[in-house]
Amino acid sequence: MKTAIVNIGKILTGDLANPVAAGDTIVMNGGTIVAVGNGGGGGGGGVNGGAGVNGSDVVIDAGGTMAMPGLIDSHVHIAFGDYTPRQKTVGFLESYVHGGVTACISASEVHVPGRPRDPAGVKALAIAAHKSFENLRPGGMRVHAGSVILEPGLTQVDFGEMAAAGVWLAKAGFGAFETPFDYAPLVAMARAHNMVTMVHTGGSSIPGSTGIWADHLLKIRPHVSYHVNGGPIAMPDADFPRLVNESDIAMQVCTAGNLRTTLLVARLLTEAKQLERLLIATDTPTGSGIMPLGLLYTMSHLASLAGVAPELTVAMAAGNNARVYRLNNGVIATGRDADVVLVDACSGGSQSDALSALRNGDILGIGAVVTAGMPRFVGRSRNTPEPIRRVRVAECTLPASFGAEH
Numbered sequence: 001m002k003t004a005i006v007n008i009g010k011i012l013t014g015d016l017a018n019p020v021a022a023g024d025t026i027v028m029n030g031g032t033i034v035a036v037g038n039g040g041g042g043g044g045g046g047v048n049g050g051a052g053v054n055g056s057d058v059v060i061d062a063g064g065t066m067a068m069p070g071l072i073d074s075h076v077h078i079a080f081g082d083y084t085p086r087q088k089t090v091g092f093l094e095s096y097v098h099g100g101v102t103a104c105i106s107a108s109e110v111h112v113p114g115r116p117r118d119p120a121g122v123k124a125l126a127i128a129a130h131k132s133f134e135n136l137r138p139g140g141m142r143v144h145a146g147s148v149i150l151e152p153g154l155t156q157v158d159f160g161e162m163a164a165a166g167v168w169l170a171k172a173g174f175g176a177f178e179t180p181f182d183y184a185p186l187v188a189m190a191r192a193h194n195m196v197t198m199v200h201t202g203g204s205s206i207p208g209s210t211g212i213w214a215d216h217l218l219k220i221r222p223h224v225s226y227h228v229n230g231g232p233i234a235m236p237d238a239d240f241p242r243l244v245n246e247s248d249i250a251m252q253v254c255t256a257g258n259l260r261t262t263l264l265v266a267r268l269l270t271e272a273k274q275l276e277r278l279l280i281a282t283d284t285p286t287g288s289g290i291m292p293l294g295l296l297y298t299m300s301h302l303a304s305l306a307g308v309a310p311e312l313t314v315a316m317a318a319g320n321n322a323r324v325y326r327l328n329n330g331v332i333a334t335g336r337d338a339d340v341v342l343v344d345a346c347s348g349g350s351q352s353d354a355l356s357a358l359r360n361g362d363i364l365g366i367g368a369v370v371t372a373g374m375p376r377f378v379g380r381s382r383n384t385p386e387p388i389r390r391v392r393v394a395e396c397t398l399p400a401s402f403g404a405e406h
């Protein structure tokens, strides 16, 4: 399937080092972005060649809205299927697609009712979750599931079996250990099997579990400090500069956390010139609820309150997550996965485009979401206010309207 988006106002790439690309057209084929450039006659961007707009199954007219990569929520509490036991709600992942989220990463399947705690059980749970979401894309979203909950008794052999079955995520924070320092050898084992490792940070989110602060993280050495701003309770302020200066751990800030320390993390990483370490996620569904627009809120908080350039907040919620989690989406460039979202300022507000809206502290109006090269809806999101500009299906050879008004 070939899909083209034309008449784009500005292309926000999601790449922190190069956050805006020239051009007004994106062409996708077979689930991959094959061209980014100028599609209109004589633009010289190279799109009109073999990989041009001609021959597309679907052409979306962006109407001057901006394009950004599909957002990656790197902290979502999935269980099985599109259902959250914590909030007893069906269809939440599909709802997140209407917030511009085209991929999510499991923060471990800890909410599965009666979840197992022994090595055989957590191993089976991770493998089953990983394999089941390989066959399921709720609303078109890609779910990276099967994040093994580190528990005492897991061995090198266990990690080898899990890795062979495709498990590549490991989560520390809910295990039955005496102290958080006891996670260190298990995180090292997971790393040895090429897994991406995450450690719960801050106060306990589960009754009886202990706080995890900088001393623990510096000893455990995960790839990612999960909700470094607190999930939902933050560690002491003095611990934040230690993580910035004494480690290269990625620092994930979550919507369902402490906003003041989110802004602190942004300031510290800006001063250290290491904004590539800042990852935006939601840490939902939890007791804080379901937040389909959570990433958009945290992006607007960083752009309006922490002085972060709005196009960089797109990168923090997309390309930065993709780099740390080794994913091929999250950036608009040829060869990357065809996950693209069209955004604008919301109608009825004071701002004129997506970037000024974020800077103003507003969320974005979403006009279309494409995942794996397939439009999932075109026109308006059911969860955001309406974009100012009109996004529409200009051409379509398929028996589908993608929810667009005609």
Ligand SMILES: [Zn+2]
Binding pocket: 075, 077, 107, 231, 283, 284
């Ligand atoms: Zn969490």
